[in-house]
Structure formats: C-alpha cells, structure tokens
Amino acid sequence: MIVLLVLVFIAIIAFEAPGLVKKKMWRELVAFSVLLLIGMVLSFGQALKLPVPNPTKGIDAVFKPVTQFIESMLT
Secondary structure (H helix, E strand, O other), rough: OOOHHHHHHHHHHHHHHHHHHHHHOOOHHHHHHHHHHHHHHHHHHHOOOOOOOOOOHHHHHHHHHHHHHHHHHHH
C-alpha cells in the first residue's frame, strides 16, 4: 500500500510541478507543495493505521468561543 501511495504522489508531482516551474509560478508551487505534503502525511498515516486527527474537533475549538459570544449578545 505504501509503495502505491509513493507512486501516486510521484505521478502527481511529475504531472503538476514542471508546468508550475516552467511558468515561474512560485507562489502556486509553494501552495501546491504544502497541500501535497499535508495530503501525504494524512495518507501515510491512514495507510499505517495511525490515529489521524479529526478536523471537526479543530474547527469546533476555533468557532465555539465565537458562537458562545454571539449567543450571549443575542440573549
């Protein structure tokens, strides 16, 4: 499974990165690299059956205080 993931990510890089470098789209290349790295970490984590964090908990932690503040203003 890991070998397949590595091959898929290499294929994605080989398909996308040369065009970005050729067009000198450096900011897009950085964004592509960061998002690809996040995807790789999460994919390998799932393939190795590691506990992957739930993004819903992070979103809830950020927006819960805002929601409570708005509710307190409305009541």
